[in-house]
Every structure is written in C-alpha cells, then in structure tokens.
Amino acid sequence: MRISRSKWAKAALVVIAVAIAGSVIAGRVLLPEANPPLRHEGWVLSERAQPILERACFDCHSNATRWPWYAYVPPVSLFIVMDVAEGREHVNFSAWDSRPPDRQAKDMQKALEEIREGEMPLKMYLWAHADARVSEADLALLTEDVAARYGEAFTRPPPEGEEHEH
Ligand code: HEC
Numbered sequence: 001m002r003i004s005r006s007k008w009a010k011a012a013l014v015v016i017a018v019a020i021a022g023s024v025i026a027g028r029v030l031l032p033e034a035n036p037p038l039r040h041e042g043w044v045l046s047e048r049a050q051p052i053l054e055r056a057c058f059d060c061h062s063n064a065t066r067w068p069w070y071a072y073v074p075p076v077s078l079f080i081v082m083d084v085a086e087g088r089e090h091v092n093f094s095a096w097d098s099r100p101p102d103r104q105a106k107d108m109q110k111a112l113e114e115i116r117e118g119e120m121p122l123k124m125y126l127w128a129h130a131d132a133r134v135s136e137a138d139l140a141l142l143t144e145d146v147a148a149r150y151g152e153a154f155t156r157p158p159p160e161g162e163e164h165e166h
Helices: 005-030 050-056 076-090 093-098 101-116 123-128 136-150
Strands: none
Touching: 050 136, 101 136
C-alpha cells in the first residue's frame, strides 16, 4: 500500500507538535523558579573583593542569580538551571555564614585554584558574560583577601587529590 504524501505531511506535523509540546513541558518543569531566599546578605569577603565574586560567581553560586531571558527558553533553560543547581550545591555564597570557618577556608582555597586554572567561571558562561572574566588584578585582590581572612596557607593549591566535600 502506498502511503500518500498528505499522510506523511500529517505524520510529520504530529511529530513536530509533540516535540514542541514536550520541550515546553520539560521547560516548564525546569524553568528557573524564583530564587530561594537570601540567607546571607553580608559580606563573604572584603568590600573590595566581594564585587568580583558577585560579578563572576554569584549567578551560579548564590541565591541571587540574575536569570537571563534565554534561561526561560527550552532546551537552553535545561542547561542553565542544571548549572545553577550544581553550582549552588558545591558552593553557595548565600549560605556562607552557616558554613563553619574551616569549610569556608577550604571553599575559598578551591575557588582560587579554579580561577587560576581557568575552570571558573565556566567558559560557556563567559561567552555571554564578558564582564565576568576575572583579571590578574582581580585574582591578586581575592588572594590577598583570602590570606587576610583565612591565612596564607589557603591561597596555595589544595593538596593533590583532595576531594571537595559538600
Ligand atoms: C555558569 C555557572 C557558574 C559560574 C558563573 C561559576 N561557577 Fe563555579 N561551578 C559551577 C558548576 C556547575 C560547578 C560544579 C561542576 C564543576 O566543578 O565543574 C562549579 C563548581 C565550583 C567549585 C567546586 C569545584 C570542585 O571541584 O569541587 C568551586 C570552588 C567554584 N565552582 C568556584 C567558582 C568561582 C570562584 C566562580 C567565580 C569566579 C565560579 N565558580 C563561577 C558553575 C559556575
């Protein structure tokens, strides 16, 4: 039996409609919710160093995420929502003061290392946020601040193979 051309067209339309509906439903589920309440509104670092973190890290590592319009468009939304969820799980500056000082120190040590290695901020994020780049001067300032607050030792790379605890 020959399947008529119009049947193929109908089938294609159904497939496209299902794909669109599916991604909209997936997008609904994964749309960024309103940010969780800010628990920490004070300073993580000094007044000089804090704005660097706010500019370069807070979108994924705090509850003060500035959601761009494309964070509401599936399937892009899926990646953004997952990055933010994962970022907050590792380090959440909005919950900083509920973290014991030794954990804070280790988080900062790891943060400096991630910046030095060019791992953070995530490259994909930098494509859309050129202003989030951490310059050498920014890094020097952050390092100075971490030394003053947590001690010189935490400005050096963490011991090889040390697992990051949550
Ligand atoms: C676009 C989102 C995003 C931005 C912006 C971002 N991060 Fe991350 N960060 C993540 C994600 C996702 C992870 C977990 C996966 C990974 O390690 O790559 C993470 C992990 C980390 C970790 C834990 C690494 C480990 O191995 O345990 C540290 C520390 C960190 N980020 C620091 C920073 C700092 C400091 C900045 C700003 C200079 C920053 N991040 C900017 C998304 C982001």
